[in-house]
Amino acid sequence: MVTIKERHQVLDWLVNNLMSPEALAHPLATRDFSADDWAYVVEGVPHEYRPLLWRSLLPASQPAILCAMRDDARKHLLAELASDEVNELLALSSADQLLVLYEQLPSKLARQVISELPKQARSSVKDALSYHEDQLGRYVNHDVVTVLPQTLVADVLLDLKQRQLPPYTDVLVVMDEQERYLGLASLDALFSASRKVAVSEVMMSEVGILPNVSLLDASNRVKASGLSMLPVVDEQGILLGRFSLRDSLDVMQEHYEEQLSHMGNVSDEDLFAPVAISARRRAVWLGINLATAFLASAVIGLFEAVLVQVVALAVLMPIVASMGGITGSQTLTLTIRGLATGQLSAANLTPLANKELRVAAINAVLWAAVVGVVAAWWFGNGWLAFIIILALVVNMLVAVVSGIVIPVILNRVGIDPALAGSVILTTVTDVVGFFVFLGSATLLFL
């Protein structure tokens, strides 16, 4: 296995040399790189050099590498390859690999490739495609070792002697002749048992995971089970395959990276996405943000008269907006995490709001007082200090309520709160902050 430092060195070497005319004269292909290692390196190479690097990789290893890449980077690479190359690649891919690549293939091509699969693989791929991208049924692993309940432990052990176990196999799956799932027999239990008993004697019961649960729920189930894998079993009790702890880890990483991207106002983007694609995607976020910024401007526009009279208001405006925004984002972040883990539900929403309001009230009073003193000293105007204190306290309390209500509503209507939460929240705190601040100034000063 390659260490992470070695990965890094290879990537650095490649990037430096792809930039120079020496190109790919490195004995890299002979290195003991896994598909994961290669995926890491390919993603770290600027877009325009990826096809060059890609063509130097062994064709037989390409499907696994492509599957190990991020969705977005995979899509961009596929778009760069000639259709011959893509066809060759797909011909070398297994049915499970085709399922991973499916969403990033042109739909016509994807359908064609699947229609050319052998009958059994085709039907299992079609079953998988009947599930959504986010559902477990889409990515069930069929590489599972099964045993019949009446088989003797001695015979199971004899059989294990002949075959190679797939990775992350610490249990065998017990099913009957009708492929109905019955339970699990751990390798440990099989070892320790008398050779003369039947598998059913050492079997433990463990609920299988339904194929229609989300990948994230399935991952949590595997994590909680204490096993390296769990069986996937349909509503009729038929064994479909398995889902491993390693799969869970991949799902969780992808989930968290998506959340982080969303909080940073990007889609889960390839580091070296093509400029045109990247520009188009980000334009969407910037456009939404601009619309909300115009809303804030419109609110300020309502109070032009007082701004002309008291220019200090314009100077202090960013403080009202920014303190409201930060307070709201703190509560929003906790609420989003609570909703994601499931620890937040109807029952403890009120206690949470209660606690958050008290926390915000303490900070609102504290920081509003600081700002008030500074404003009074800076502009020598006690009334100005009074209205900024008022605006800060109101805005920070509204921010807390928004930080809970917005993600809960988004969650209920099926929108990822990490995606839209902070844009909506900032709009609320900007509008409320400016309105209270400039509105009370209008009442006082005009």
Added chain:
Amino acid sequence: MVTIKERHQVLDWLVNNLMSPEALAHPLATRDFSADDWAYVVEGVPHEYRPLLWRSLLPASQPAILCAMRDDARKHLLAELASDEVNELLALSSADQLLVLYEQLPSKLARQVISELPKQARSSVKDALSYHEDQLGRYVNHDVVTVLPQTLVADVLLDLKQRQLPPYTDVLVVMDEQERYLGLASLDALFSASRKVAVSEVMMSEVGILPNVSLLDASNRVKASGLSMLPVVDEQGILLGRFSLRDSLDVMQEHYEEQLSHMGNVSDEDLFAPVAISARRRAVWLGINLATAFLASAVIGLFEAVLVQVVALAVLMPIVASMGGITGSQTLTLTIRGLATGQLSAANLTPLANKELRVAAINAVLWAAVVGVVAAWWFGNGWLAFIIILALVVNMLVAVVSGIVIPVILNRVGIDPALAGSVILTTVTDVVGFFVFLGSATLLFL
């Protein structure tokens, strides 16, 4: 095992009933809840009710539950318990559990408990404590099955028949009489091998993980290995223990949750932290933010003269700041992820900056034009349109450069870029945006 939905139901029931006088008359303790399930429920219960719930749990199960909780929630719970209760809990804890609890215990108590351990446990705990909280050496699992290289496969299998394997064991660790690590023997290989050969014949070589690597690096290593565990081996080649894929998953989840919290301007906080503690922590973030907001106000203050003349400037200011902020956060997010995965290094920083600048330039021109047209129409002033276009383009390009340079510098000096990156970035985009916008207005209009 309990499903996630059942967890949820229990939590809801508990929260609803803790609020009413019925209290804890539920036959919950008899349920098949694991330590993880209980940790989940305890964290979801408001702070003030946790001790009540805690005291209803079986004392023998408490150490495992406490270890399964988030650091922060654990700390708050420990602070709520009487010192007798804490002592009892610690007396029931294993050496490995004490290591997990260590950082959240009062330091005097922690030292005392460790000094009372049996000699061997005490020395292993002291070894572990010589490593930092973020280093693998702190959390090495000692529950590892070892074999000598000269042992016959038949004898290993006989031995396995007698003992129970720890979870996530797919390999046995081969070491010599001096406890020097030699390699791994997979259960699969042991099965398939002839019973008459020595373990050394079926052993595969695999580099052990050094105890001084970070937990995150160790997790990546285990993930990449294709195995459920890897051995931890010191510089002298002595076997210290193991690190499992399940440990990796926990480390990754904790890492990502911390990043998400930091991006939302909170510490990695307990959902129901005590109000006083929570208020104090968030005050720090709000204070830092206020300082940067004052900086932005000071910049605006420099241009009071032009704001009095052209009040439209005050109306449009938030647009300049906000578009710069979003553009910067998009680049910042990609850079932070690239630095975290290690895919971004000296070699590909320039190509990334290149690409990001081109993406931002396209969007800057596009959206600046839109804002310019709206501004010209709204205020009927072509010069105003000109200066807001100028300010937006300059600010969005500065934002991109900041979005790369700030996290790279923070990373180099050892500060988590997710923690401080966005505060510094927003300060830069606010200051630059206001300065260019109001500065050019001063030149033009005064």
